Amino acid sequence: MNWEAKIITHNKEKRITVFFEKNVEFITRIKKLEGSRWSQTLRVWHLPDTIENRERFQLVPLSNSLPSDEGTEQIKKFMQWLSSKRYSPNTIKTYSEALKSFLIFYREKPIAEITNEDVIVYNNDYILKNNLSSSYQNQIVxxxxxxxxxxxxxxxxxxxIHRPKRAKILPNVLSKEEVKLILNAHSNIKHKTMLSLVYSCGLRRSELLNLKPTDIDSKRGIIIIRQSKGKKDRIVPLSIKILAMLREYYIGYKPKTWLFEGQIENTKYDERSLSNVLKQALTKTKINKPVSLHWLRHSYATHLLESGTDLRYIQELLGHNSSKTTEIYTHVSTKNIQQIKSPFDDL
Known part of the structure; x- marks a missing residue:
């Protein structure tokens, strides 16, 4: 079918819009793409501006879309090396795809002849020319x-080889009232528990879906997060309210291998299905912000800081390696800012 894609700025974010005549099959395919959303104001479907989506909708030239035979062989070896070093499957995929993009650009040049100058040329003639993000450039580097x-x-x-300067973007934070609306939107105990657990413990999406029933230690009042980002274990406090909710959920669903299982027994709950659970909650609450699951994690950290929790404890609870990562929440906390009186009030 005929369609047209272009890059726009929507809600201060780079997005790819896709225009097409109404088609149920095409809409179903669009919905399955991660991060896809329907804009009621623009009356169009839009997706994250990623290299994958640019290639999918032919916004980046697809000529010579394979590396040379040498490049293909080296990518395989690189993936084997990453695997032997026990990098996560997601990291292996991200790094190998990033390297593939670079080696496609230099498919006519022997790898041994590639220089630092070639990296600069690639950044200028491919990354910047195609308006790709600094985070993608950082992955390439x-x-x-x-x-x-x-x-x-x-x-x-x-x-x-130098990395690009990172943009200093503040985390998105919801008010406690907004969080309460979202968490109470679902009557389904499973959906309600999943979203509540993300917020109450500041979990990443993968951390929630990797939980097993045995990770809930009700006697000690903790949840054990195993082998998370950076292959680290950590513990987070278990809220009394969440424990009661988990018990109600467990009685109703009786999960076996994973705490939250899909329709097929002993399989993890699907990541996209979890995102849809949040989308449905947002629809019911009529909150128009582009809320993602990570917003709940950001909100958890910010609300802890505003209630007086020491930044060092928040760092441990979130599983951050560096305190600098956690310090970003001091810039979005309103506790002290609200106490500052504007000179405008004295005019």
Missing amino acids: NAIKLFFTTIRGTKIEIDK
């Missing part, structure tokens, strides 16, 4: 640096 440390006889000087 990470992949290049890691890849060239694993091969010998290269002209690349690893230490001279």
Whole structure:
């Protein structure tokens, strides 16, 4: 069918809009793409501006979309090396796809002949020319640096490859009233418990879906988060209200392998289905903000800070390696800002 895609700025965010005549099959396909949303004001479907989506909707030239035979072989070896180092499947996929993009750009050049100047040219003539994000550029740089440390006889000087400056973006935070509306939107105990657990413990989506019934320690009043980001275990406090909710859910659903299972027994609940649970809650509450599951984690951290919890404890609860990562929440906490009186009030 005929369709047209273009890049726009919607709600201060780069998005890819897709225009097409109403078609049930095409709408179903669009809905399955991660991050897809319908804009009531624009009357159009839109998706995150990622390299994958740009290629999917042909916003980036697809000519020579495969690396050279040498490049393909090296990517395989790189993936094997990452796997042997026990990098997560998501990291392996991200790094190998990023490296693939770089090696496609230099498919006519032997890998041993690639220099630091070539990295700069790639950034200017591909990343910047196609208006790709700094975070994607950072992924490319990470992949290049890691890849060239694993091969010998290269002209690349690893230490001279610089990452782009990161944009200082504040985390999105909901008010307690908004969080309460979202968490109470569902009458289904399973949906209600999943969203409540994300907020009450500040969980990442993968952390929620990887929980097992045995990770809930009701006697000690904790939840054990196993092998999360950075392959670290940590514990978070178990709310009394959440414990009561979990018991009600457990009696109704009796999960076996995973705490939250899909329709097929012993299988994890699907990530996209969880995102849809949140979308349905937002529809019921009529909250028009582009809320994601991670907003609940951000809100948890900010609300803890506003209630007087020490930043060091919040760092532990969130599983951050660096205190600098946690310090971002001091910029969105309104506790002290609200006490500042504007000179405008004295005019």
